[in-house]
Amino acid sequence: MxxxxxxxxxxxxxxxxxxxxxxxxxxxxxxxxxxxxxxxxxxxxxxxxxxxxxxxxxxxxxxxxxxxxxxxxxxxxxxxxxxxxxxxxxxxxxxxxxxxxxxxxxxxxxxxxxxxxxxxxxxxxxxxxxxxxxxxxxxxxxxxxxxxxxxxxxxxxxxxxxxxxxxxxxxxxxxxxxxxxxxxxxxxxxxxxxxxxxxxxxxxxxxxxxxxxxxxxxxxxxxxxxxxxxxxxxxxxxxxxxxxxxxxxxDLYFELADHANKMAMKIARTVKFKGFSFLTNSTTNQIFPILPKDMIAKLHENYLFFVWKEIDDDNAAIRLITSWATDEQYVDAFINDLKQL
Amino acid sequence: MxxxxxxxxxxxxxxxxxxxxxxxxxxxxxxxxxxxxxxxxxxxxxxxxxxxxxxxxxxxxxxxxxxxxxxxxxxxxxxxxxxxxxxxxxxxxxxxxxxxxxxxxxxxxxxxxxxxxxxxxxxxxxxxxxxxxxxxxxxxxxxxxxxxxxxxxxxxxxxxxxxxxxxxxxxxxxxxxxxxxxxxxxxxxxxxxxxxxxxxxxxxxxxxxxxxxxxxxxxxxxxxxxxxxxxxxxxxxxxxxxxxxxxxxxDLYFELADHANKMAMKIARTVKFKGFSFLTNSTTNQIFPILPKDMIAKLHENYLFFVWKEIDDDNAAIRLITSWATDEQYVDAFINDLKQL
Amino acid sequence: MxxxxxxxxxxxxxxxxxxxxxxxxxxxxxxxxxxxxxxxxxxxxxxxxxxxxxxxxxxxxxxxxxxxxxxxxxxxxxxxxxxxxxxxxxxxxxxxxxxxxxxxxxxxxxxxxxxxxxxxxxxxxxxxxxxxxxxxxxxxxxxxxxxxxxxxxxxxxxxxxxxxxxxxxxxxxxxxxxxxxxxxxxxxxxxxxxxxxxxxxxxxxxxxxxxxxxxxxxxxxxxxxxxxxxxxxxxxxxxxxxxxxxxxxxDLYFELADHANKMAMKIARTVKFKGFSFLTNSTTNQIFPILPKDMIAKLHENYLFFVWKEIDDDNAAIRLITSWATDEQYVDAFINDLKQL
Amino acid sequence: MxxxxxxxxxxxxxxxxxxxxxxxxxxxxxxxxxxxxxxxxxxxxxxxxxxxxxxxxxxxxxxxxxxxxxxxxxxxxxxxxxxxxxxxxxxxxxxxxxxxxxxxxxxxxxxxxxxxxxxxxxxxxxxxxxxxxxxxxxxxxxxxxxxxxxxxxxxxxxxxxxxxxxxxxxxxxxxxxxxxxxxxxxxxxxxxxxxxxxxxxxxxxxxxxxxxxxxxxxxxxxxxxxxxxxxxxxxxxxxxxxxxxxxxxxDLYFELADHANKMAMKIARTVKFKGFSFLTNSTTNQIFPILPKDMIAKLHENYLFFVWKEIDDDNAAIRLITSWATDEQYVDAFINDLKQL
The missing domain is CATH 3.40.640.10 (Type I PLP-dependent aspartate aminotransferase-like (Major domain))
Incomplete structure (x- = not known):
């Protein structure tokens, strides 16, 4: 996980x-x-x-x-x-x-x-x-x-x-x-x-x-x-x-923040590409994609994240946070999983 | 110092x-x-x-x-x-x-x-x-x-x-x-x-x-x-x-405290041996020897410590604290200085 | 006033x-x-x-x-x-x-x-x-x-x-x-x-x-x-x-409250009779009639009360409070003024 | 009382x-x-x-x-x-x-x-x-x-x-x-x-x-x-x-305070005259006479006051407070009782 x-x-x-x-x-x-x-x-x-x-x-x-x-x-x-x-x-x-x-x-x-x-x-x-x-x-x-x-x-x-x-x-x-x-x-x-x-x-x-x-x-x-x-x-x-x-x-402080942002934006691009929208217009290391609930359930098998807000019976916004320490390999894995769902 | x-x-x-x-x-x-x-x-x-x-x-x-x-x-x-x-x-x-x-x-x-x-x-x-x-x-x-x-x-x-x-x-x-x-x-x-x-x-x-x-x-x-x-x-x-x-x-916690106490007691023994008294009856890592002010001034040349309380025109109580990290070599140096004053 | x-x-x-x-x-x-x-x-x-x-x-x-x-x-x-x-x-x-x-x-x-x-x-x-x-x-x-x-x-x-x-x-x-x-x-x-x-x-x-x-x-x-x-x-x-x-x-406490309520309701009946509405559905000694602003200005010549909330360009809700001490003669005067406006 | x-x-x-x-x-x-x-x-x-x-x-x-x-x-x-x-x-x-x-x-x-x-x-x-x-x-x-x-x-x-x-x-x-x-x-x-x-x-x-x-x-x-x-x-x-x-x-405020003080001082004079002392050197409307405990017990039969502080086995200080409303007739009665004890 x-x-x-x-x-x-x-x-x-x-x-x-x-x-x-x-x-x-x-x-x-x-x-x-x-x-x-x-x-x-x-x-x-x-x-x-x-x-x-x-x-x-x-x-x-x-x-x-x-x-x-x-x-x-x-x-x-x-x-x-x-x-x-x-x-x-x-x-x-x-x-x-x-x-x-x-x-x-x-x-x-x-x-x-x-x-x-x-x-x-x-x-x-x-x-x-x-x-x-x-x-x-x-x-x-x-x-x-x-x-x-x-x-x-x-x-x-x-x-x-x-x-x-x-x-x-x-x-x-x-x-x-x-x-x-x-x-x-x-x-x-x-x-x-x-x-x-x-x-x-x-x-x-x-x-x-x-x-x-x-x-x-x-x-x-x-x-x-x-x-x-x-x-x-x-x-x-x-x-x-x-x-x-x-x-x-x-400038370590800025480099670390830059990494965190890039990891989140990388995921965000896939979310958009897949045609999903976001709860908020974030350009930083917290993003709130709105996804179908069954997709969320699947993602929860391998990743920990918060379900932020119910949107309707079928969809919810989740919150994904990346950080200075986020390993790009897991970001890529997440993106792959997202693509295949 | x-x-x-x-x-x-x-x-x-x-x-x-x-x-x-x-x-x-x-x-x-x-x-x-x-x-x-x-x-x-x-x-x-x-x-x-x-x-x-x-x-x-x-x-x-x-x-x-x-x-x-x-x-x-x-x-x-x-x-x-x-x-x-x-x-x-x-x-x-x-x-x-x-x-x-x-x-x-x-x-x-x-x-x-x-x-x-x-x-x-x-x-x-x-x-x-x-x-x-x-x-x-x-x-x-x-x-x-x-x-x-x-x-x-x-x-x-x-x-x-x-x-x-x-x-x-x-x-x-x-x-x-x-x-x-x-x-x-x-x-x-x-x-x-x-x-x-x-x-x-x-x-x-x-x-x-x-x-x-x-x-x-x-x-x-x-x-x-x-x-x-x-x-x-x-x-x-x-x-x-x-x-x-x-x-x-x-039992690291207890070993560290023991070291601190021993360092303080080592100093305390010399203080007593030299005929000086203490403000309080401490058996732990804080001691409060009462020393002549000129001796305190001399000790202050090489050691940092607090002057705790004036006793009379000529004497004051000082506070010495030792810790888990106190280096015995400096304790010995302090004792030597004390002996020679 | x-x-x-x-x-x-x-x-x-x-x-x-x-x-x-x-x-x-x-x-x-x-x-x-x-x-x-x-x-x-x-x-x-x-x-x-x-x-x-x-x-x-x-x-x-x-x-x-x-x-x-x-x-x-x-x-x-x-x-x-x-x-x-x-x-x-x-x-x-x-x-x-x-x-x-x-x-x-x-x-x-x-x-x-x-x-x-x-x-x-x-x-x-x-x-x-x-x-x-x-x-x-x-x-x-x-x-x-x-x-x-x-x-x-x-x-x-x-x-x-x-x-x-x-x-x-x-x-x-x-x-x-x-x-x-x-x-x-x-x-x-x-x-x-x-x-x-x-x-x-x-x-x-x-x-x-x-x-x-x-x-x-x-x-x-x-x-x-x-x-x-x-x-x-x-x-x-x-x-x-x-x-x-x-x-x-x-039962003085209840008699006094009853008087206050009655005075407010007496005014409220005239407000309704004149075809005006209220901001809230009060049955007690505070009422919030919605009146034309020019009528409010006229009433303000003889009575002190708060303008509670602007409703639109022409109308506002006012707050009228009566009490155990309210003199019915002034309530009647207010009602008369209201009727004639 | x-x-x-x-x-x-x-x-x-x-x-x-x-x-x-x-x-x-x-x-x-x-x-x-x-x-x-x-x-x-x-x-x-x-x-x-x-x-x-x-x-x-x-x-x-x-x-x-x-x-x-x-x-x-x-x-x-x-x-x-x-x-x-x-x-x-x-x-x-x-x-x-x-x-x-x-x-x-x-x-x-x-x-x-x-x-x-x-x-x-x-x-x-x-x-x-x-x-x-x-x-x-x-x-x-x-x-x-x-x-x-x-x-x-x-x-x-x-x-x-x-x-x-x-x-x-x-x-x-x-x-x-x-x-x-x-x-x-x-x-x-x-x-x-x-x-x-x-x-x-x-x-x-x-x-x-x-x-x-x-x-x-x-x-x-x-x-x-x-x-x-x-x-x-x-x-x-x-x-x-x-x-x-x-x-x-x-100047009602000052007249009332003056009355209170005078009532206390009237009692205080008798206390002194009887040879008793006071816990504090008061010149205002609170006095703290030190009296024998048996005398205090007697006074308590007709007067309410606080026993303020035990002085020794036989004596205690009491607190007497007078006010703008103190009736001189009771002050005189207290003085009489004190004189006769």
Whole structure:
């Protein structure tokens, strides 16, 4: 059985393992003050040309989302998210558990835009009987595989600025977004257009780890307190720093995402060729083909994947995820099986 | 400069690195459902003979403390801790951030006992104008290096039972406690006498990780929800499971703690021999010698350690911590330097 | 200008004022232990024949909602509400501020039913990545003036029981529901079919006050702690108890609600007679006529009320609320103005 | 039995009842936007000469403390309080329930001073492993009847300013403090020297109500959101406003406090005359005489009061509280009984 369920089925890229081995017995300060953290942060700042940025390394996406959001909001403030957004759909009420409402917006493609934002603002206007929207949360790529184009992100950033909303980008799969064939955003664009964003390691080759970047250091002041308070400050912070050091000292991060995307697109081409359609218009490493249920049953004999949504009595959308570690040989096998069904 | 500041200055035991390498590309389910987790849990349950126990792997001590405590307490309930307890002194109000008061008790030796518990209960008796004590939190070894003897833990457990208090043991340094020369507790005793406890990996050879054990599975029901909600559920849970698999498949965990203790005791003997005293009566890997300040200044030329507490104008207590990775050659060098000062 | 904006524009029924005067200098114990509280609770328990019930008096609806819900839910549990429910639409994220997600359901009439509940349960099934639904919150009468019939509440109660969900009824306007012309529920039915509900005083003649009733005293255990903790325990609890003593020692509560309903229905008949329709099918003291905008503008010259929703370019729905204190003379004047427009 | 247990055993001053009757059927806007609120705020601002101040009316002390503190602190920030402070000793962990640690300081007289503050700052200096002190909470008069002199409050304010700490004064019994025979503070001084304080109504003649005053309106921005969110915004806000309108339109508030103090001091003189001492040096309406236990038993036959603290086998301190409503005839009776014992 080959697993297309997610992009965290394997361990980590060998470069990271090697660096862990190489540095293993070098004594370092704890709690994120190790020298690898300093190096990794310098490399990242160079990548997006902002020496002022404040960077912290956390362990996972839910942890990062809940800490960033609860750190930046006052008690009566809320965050706007697409209904499909990870903080709305997949995090066991993690944001609400910190005291904040998630205002959800229905979308066709998992993406927010100024029209949707302004509609939400109107719905939450009756001060003080409703929460005060203060942040916009987006994911790139989104939870359904779509991406933001540069113009879309610029418009959203302008909308946020004009309404005094902070823009927070969840980059759990940022690599896949930036390496998509139709992408026109750069890492530097993301760093410039958002107030805070993170670069996901876990889903793109790291053992664990997300790198949070605050554009303006004033916004990040005292962030280390809440890292500790929420249980996110690892004693051996070196483990997190080494992930990003290896992923970004060259362009490994982007190469890994590119591989994942290519594997998904290879399958997608066959799906299209066979005349099937997709639930969403993904150009990244998650695709949602709509297939006959008997074909799905056949594929399930050799592959693990989620059945995402029933379409009608005979058809359903499945979710296939590829990753940095996906073996092309199994992709080809899957394609062959698909062709023969 | 050799670092005696803490027991997390190095990476991890080579066995763990090797297992990470060996299993790296084996596909596994995410979120703690990997096969290494199943194996590690079985091994642990055997170690303390409780097949009913519910075990979860978390990343660090503060995270574990805040999740266990907020999971088990209702909104108006509080936890009793020694003032030196980690949740009181070192976790940036992590417990209060989940809504719960930490009732602190002054102690001479960092340990709680029935008399102290009952005094706290009397102080918090004026229902409903004060919080309701519902849990007792202890650390073994404590934050100042002392340990609980079997009789002490039995008495505490009986006291908790009679007052309907849950007993929670922070075992961030449980290995060091159980391997102390004067210890008479076993891992099975700890598992039997407490309602919930954890075995610390981070400070005893793991890259990261704490294993939480609930004696009664009913008490642990729904715990996975809060793991996710608090951002503690790693996508690649395998990383945590592998730590405990390697540490416990043989007795590596205990051997590592034993080494750490021996290194500290070796230094302690010289301190005593030289006629100096200690701030606390430690038999584990943290010692607090009281030394003349000029001697401390000299030692600081070659060694990193904390000055813990000023004693008088001329003397101060320092904290020296040894670990599984402490190199005996530097211990000997330190001893030599101490002898010659 | 006569005010039809809400049902709390005036002070309180004279009987309550008189009782406040009569008892003013009688010394009483504080914090809800006064003798008026004992009397009022006994009267209420008799009204719905449950001597076991546990009753507490709070100050307002939002306070009651947030305390009851956060008291009964564990950290990972959530409450299901209609999207129009007060806790979803009008309480500034009060429930989320206590750490709990409000799962919202779109409804046509402001009411929940088993189909809607089961759909929500399906949407929140992917344990542990989503919150665990544990409570159903309904309002009777609803925020848009509709009421639950006995069969509807019985079905909902059975649904909750079968899914291990607590049923909580917000009775801020319970009097108006029970006195509606088409109502077939009794106070005793409500007390029997719900796990916890409250009788609203503020919107039906009290100066302030809501009476919370737990059917099963075990469910209410320790509730006084959270009353104090959330700032809801008045030192002079007598003020709250006297409201309910006067409202329920005879049937004043129901008489006042009946008056409010009759005033609204009197206006509603004219609206219908004039050929206009309504946004919702209300039989209680809140009505939502859809009127031409120029007619609304004219009415606004002499009456205060909210324009609730734009229907099209020419028409809008307005909200008119009557109360125990509504002067029939102004109702008649409004009707006359309506007839002449 | 006459009750000396507290200062909230009776209802309210007749002027307030009369105003409630007089205004009862005048229609007003809800949620604190009534005209009595406007009037009461204007009167208060004049009393302390700060037209910029922002004023809100809340129901009780615990509610006010928890809302003000959680509104002003960020998640990692804490408040410093005397161990005897109401937020530390009597509010069921209300502050912790909003996520914030209360740093407690032992005091001899219930009062904080710069030395104590600076010691606390030193104890909480190890950023980011401890919370960040950001506010100082004091009560005047204190929970044990003592008061702050002008010089003491000035020194504390200067200390807070130099350490970037907000100064918050709990004035649940502010009237009694300002009318104490040895007091040299004015209401205007308090309004000038603190960042935020409140004037307690409940314990000085109001039915309920505390008036919170923010010196700087920027600090109070969005405060109405949290009032609503925490359940403190009464629909009939007029009830609260009328209390302060009547208490402050003349100097009723001060006259009532003066009466309470005089009644306590009258008893205190007899206690001293009889050769007994006091647990605290109170000049306000709470006194703590130390009496032989058999005398206490005798007094308990006719009077209700708390036995506060055992002093030795034969003696205990009791707490006697007088109020605006205390009948001098019972004070004289108590004095007579005391003289004859």
């Amino acid at each position: 080959y697993n297309f369920k997610n992009d965290y089925s394997e361990g980590t890229h060998p470069n990271i393992l090697n660096k862990l081995i190489e540095t293993n017995l070098v004594q370092q300060l704890g709690y994120g003050e190790d020298e690898y953290a300093i190096q990794a942060k310098d490399i990242l700042k160079n990548k997006f040309n902002n020496p002022q940025a404040t960077i912290h390394f956390l362990s996972g996406g839910t942890q990062t989302n809940l800490i960033v959001i609860s750190f930046l909001l006052r008690p009566h403030e809320a965050v706007i998210s697409a209904k499909t957004g990870h903080i709305s759909a997949n995090e066991t009420g993690a944001i609400e558990a910190t005291g904040h409402k998630v205002i959800t917006v229905e979308t066709a493609d998992g993406k927010l835009n100024p029209v949707a934002i302004e509609r939400a603002l109107q719905e939450y206007a009756l001060k003080p009987h409703v929460v005060k929207p203060r942040m916009v949360y987006i994911s790139n790529s989104t939870e359904i595989g779509t991406i933001y184009l540069k113009k879309e992100l610029e418009d959203l950033a302008a909308c946020c600025l004009s309404h005094n909303l902070l823009l927070f980008l969840d980059g759990a799969r940022l690599g896949h977004a930036l390496m998509a064939q139709d992408n026109d955003l750069t890492l530097a664009d993301v760093a410039k257009l958002t107030d805070v964003f993170y670069i996901g390691g876990t889903k793109n080759g790291a053992l664990l780890g997300e790198a949070v970047i605050f554009k303006d250091p004033h916004l990040a002041e005292d962030f280390d307190y809440v890292l500790k308070q929420r249980g996110a400050m690892l004693a051996k912070g070196r483990v997190l720093a080494i992930q990003f050091l290896e992923l970004f000292k060259e | 050799y670092n005696f500041k803490n027991d997390y200055s190095e990476g991890t035991h080579p066995n763990i690195l090797n297992k990470l390498i060996e299993t790296n590309l084996v596909q596994q389910l995410g979120y703690g459902e990997d096969e290494y987790a199943i194996q590690a849990k079985d091994i642990l349950k055997n170690k303390f003979n409780n097949p009913q126990a519910t075990i979860h792997f978390l990343s660090g001590g503060t995270q574990t403390n805040l999740i266990v405590i907020s999971f088990l307490l209702r909104p108006h309930e509080a936890v009793i801790s020694a003032k030196t307890g980690h949740i009181s002194a070192n976790e940036t109000g992590a417990i209060e951030a989940t809504g719960h008061k930490v009732i602190t008790v002054e102690t001479a030796d960092g340990k709680l006992n029935p008399v102290a518990i009952e005094r706290a209960l009397q102080e918090y008796a004026l229902k409903p104008h004060v919080v309701k004590p519902r849990m007792v939190y202890i650390s073994n070894s404590t934050e100042i290096g002392t340990i609980y003897l079997k009789k002490e833990l039995e008495d505490l457990a009986a006291c908790c039972l009679s007052h309907n208090l849950l007993l929670f043991l922070d075992g961030a340094r449980l290995g060091h406690a159980l391997m102390a020369q004067d210890n008479d507790l076993t891992l099975a005793d700890v598992a039997k006498l407490t309602d919930v406890f954890y075995i610390g990996g981070t400070k005893n050879g793991a890259l990261l990780g704490e294993a939480v054990i609930f004696k009664d599975p009913h008490l642990a029901e729904d715990f996975d929800y809060v793991l996710k909600q608090r951002g503690a559920m790693l996508a690649k849970g395998r990383v945590l499971a592998i730590q405990f698999l390697e540490l416990f498949k043989e | 006569y005010n039809f904006k809400n049902d709390y524009s005036e002070g309180t029924h004279p009987n309550i004022l008189n009782k406040l005067i009569e008892t003013n200098l009688v010394q009483q114990l504080g914090y809800g232990e006064d003798e008026y509280a004992i009397q009022a609770k006994d009267i209420l328990k008799n009204k719905f024949n449950n001597p076991q019930a546990t009753i507490h008096f709070l100050s307002g609806g939002t306070q009651t909602n947030l305390i009851v819900i956060s008291f009964l839910l564990r950290p990972h549990e959530a409450v299901i509400s209609a999207k129009t429910g007060h806790i979803s639409a009008n309480e500034t994220g009060a429930i989320e501020a206590t750490g709990h997600k409000v799962i919202t359901v779109e409804t046509a009439d402001g009411k929940l039913n088993p189909v809607a509940i089961e759909r929500a349960l399906q949407e929140y099934a992917l344990k542990p990545h989503v919150v665990k639904p544990r409570m159903v919150y309904i309002s009777n009468s609803t925020e848009i003036g509709t009421i639950y019939l006995k069969k509807e509440l019985e079905d909902l109660a059975a649904c909750c029981l079968s899914h291990n969900l607590l049923l909580f009824l917000d009775g801020a306007r319970l009097g108006h529901a029970l006195m509606a012309q088409d109502n077939d529920l009794t106070l005793a039915d409500v007390a029997k079919l719900t796990d916890v509900f409250y009788i609203g005083g503020t919107k039906n003649g009290a100066l302030l006050g809501e009476a919370v009733i737990f059917k099963d005293p075990h469910l209410a255990e320790d509730f006084d702690y959270v009353l104090k903790q959330r700032g809801a325990m008045l030192a002079k609890g007598r003020v709250l108890a006297i409201q309910f003593l006067e409202l329920f020692k005879e | 006459y009750n000396f247990k507290n200062d909230y055993s009776e209802g309210t001053h007749p002027n307030i009842l009369n105003k409630l009757i007089e205004t009862n059927l005048v229609q007003q806007l809800g949620y604190g936007e009534d005209e009595y609120a406007i009037q009461a705020k204007d009167i208060l601002k004049n009393k302390f000469n700060n037209p910029q101040a922002t004023i809100h009316f809340l129901s009780g002390g615990t509610q006010t403390n928890l809302i003000v503190i959680s509104f002003l602190l960020r998640p990692h920030e804490a408040v410093i309080s005397a161990k005897t402070g109401h937020i530390s000793a009597n509010e069921t962990g209300a502050i912790e329930a909003t996520g914030h640690k209360v740093i407690t300081v032992e005091t001899a007289d219930g009062k904080l001073n710069p030395v104590a503050i600076e010691r606390a700052l030193q104890e909480y200096a190890l950023k980011p492993h401890v919370v960040k002190p950001r506010m100082v909470y004091i009560s005047n008069s204190t929970e044990i009847g003592t008061i702050y002199l002008k010089k003491e409050l000035e020194d504390l304010a200067a200390c807070c300013l130099s350490h970037n700490l907000l100064l918050f004064l709990d004035g649940a019994r502010l009237g009694h403090a300002l009318m104490a025979q040895d007091n040299d503070l004015t209401l205007a001084d308090v309004a000038k020297l603190t960042d935020v304080f409140y004037i307690g109504g409940t314990k000085n003649g109001a039915l309920l109500g505390e008036a919170v005053i923010f010196k700087d309106p920027h600090l109070a921005e969005d405060f109405d959101y949290v009032l609503k969110q925490r359940g403190a915004m009464l629909a009939k806000g007029r009830v609260l406003a009328i209390q302060f309108l009547e208490l402050f339109k003349e």
